[in-house]
Amino acid sequence: MSTITRIHEHDVETVVENFTSEEDAANAAKRKKLFLRFGACVAALAVAYGAYDAFYASAHVETDNAYVGADVAQVSAQVTAPIREVLVSDTQAVKQGDVLVRLDDTDARIALARAEANLALTERRVRGLSATDNGLAAQIAARAADETRATASLASARADVEKAGVDLKRREALAASGSVSGEELTLARSAFATANANLRAAQAAVALAAANRAAAAGTRDANRVMIENTTTETNPEVLAARAARDQAKVDLERTVIRAPFDGVIARRSAQVGQRAEPGKSLMAVVPVQAAYVDANYKEVQLSKVRPGQAVTLTSDLYGSSVTYHGTVVGFSGGTGAAFAVVPAQNATGNWIKVVQRLPVRVALDPKELAAHPLRVGLSMNADIDVSK
Missing domain, CATH: 1.10.287.620 (Helix Hairpins)
Structure with missing residues (x-):
């Protein structure tokens, strides 16, 4: 009985060993297959990235450090006189030639x-x-x-x-x-x-x-x-x-202050009874229909950027569903750090190199601006096509 038992246990061990070796072989084959798949994925990703870099990334430079700007007009009186009437308020849209303020013309x-x-x-x-x-x-x-x-x-x-x-x-x-x-x-x-x-x-x-x-x-x-x-x-x-008579006529006409162009009223400080003086701002007119974008690109991104190149932009206000099309107008005369209120003192001993950003002026399509108005200071994403 013990002999039979030993023979049976030996057979069982043999079967178990055979099964374990077959399982290890299957696992090894599976691992090999997984490694091959992973390698194929890595190769595919490398090829895809190479194709992306060759056909798209190398032909585009992007930044989300871009903001809407406009040549804001500071409205001020050109003659000294008390304010008799203020006809506009903040956020109000005005047309060129609209009366903003009337001064006492006595x-x-x-x-x-x-x-x-x-x-x-x-x-x-x-x-x-x-x-x-x-x-x-x-x-x-x-x-x-x-x-x-x-x-x-x-x-x-x-x-x-x-x-x-x-x-x-x-x-x-x-x-x-x-x-x-x-x-x-x-x-x-x-x-x-x-x-x-x-x-x-x-x-x-x-x-x-x-x-x-x-x-x-x-x-x-x-x-x-x-x-x-x-x-x-x-x-x-x-x-x-x-x-002298003509100057007096002009001074009389200047008692009526008009909007210099189409825009939106901002920072209105004029009040009835206040004494208006030349050079003292009464309000600002923002030409929202003539807005532009200043995109702050890293200096290492600008080697291929040229005036006249096409720019695709999206605004955080409308999201990716609204796309603006613009054109590179030119480059700022200096980096943001150079024109800062407190410029960096790189001559000091604690100097650390920082990649600088240069503002790139982008003109927008007036029709697209009219359809989806922007406001000064809004964030934008800019993508310049440098393939041409």
Whole structure:
């Protein structure tokens, strides 16, 4: 019985050993098959990644560090005046030319009336200068006539002096013989003295007439300088007065502040009664229909990026269901770190190299913006096709 039992146990052990060896062989085959499958998967993934890199990744550069921007207009007054009326509020959409703020125009209207009055006065004064020129020409002619008359009087006085001198000499010659009385000689001497006095007066009159004519000519020359080669419309004084009038008109028009372009009102600080001053911001107008994207790419991504390349963008606001199409416009003049408020001091001893990012400006399709408006500061994902 024990022999039979030992034979049976031996057979069982043999069967168990055979079964174990068969199981190990099956497991080894299975492991080999799994390793082959894993190797095939790794090879397929490598081939897929190589194909992805060759046909897509090498032709695209992507970043999620991109934000919507726009050339925001800071609306401020150009003249100093109290605010009379504010017609818009934050988030309100406006069109180009819409009235945003009205200022008190009382001072501007008074200034315009004063400028118009000054212009009219200046035009009258210039026309008066033209009329004065004609009057001065007549005065010169009159002074010339006076000079001619004085010259004639001088010639007459000289003739009288000669005649009185001849008479005096004749009487003095006859006085020695007693043919001429003393009284008659005295009268002759008086007549000669009077003639000399009249001569000196005539000479003075000629000099005075000449001086008056020269003065009239000088006055006319001075007057002509003011109007020479000009008309009333082109006279410098009139032009200056007209420019002052035009400036007053512009200042009056500037009491009405209008939207510079289509957009949305933001950061409104204007209040009725507040005194508006040039350079002091009253509100901002954001041109949402002219928004762009600044995509901050790593410097190692930009070797193939060129202006004009196509860009595909998605916004966190709408998700991947809305796709925008844009174009690379250009690159910023410096990295974000270079233009930071506190730029990095790399000259210090604790310098660590950090990959820099350079803003790339992307222009968006206006039609797509109109269909799905964006706002300044929203996050975007940008993908530049660098294959072309």
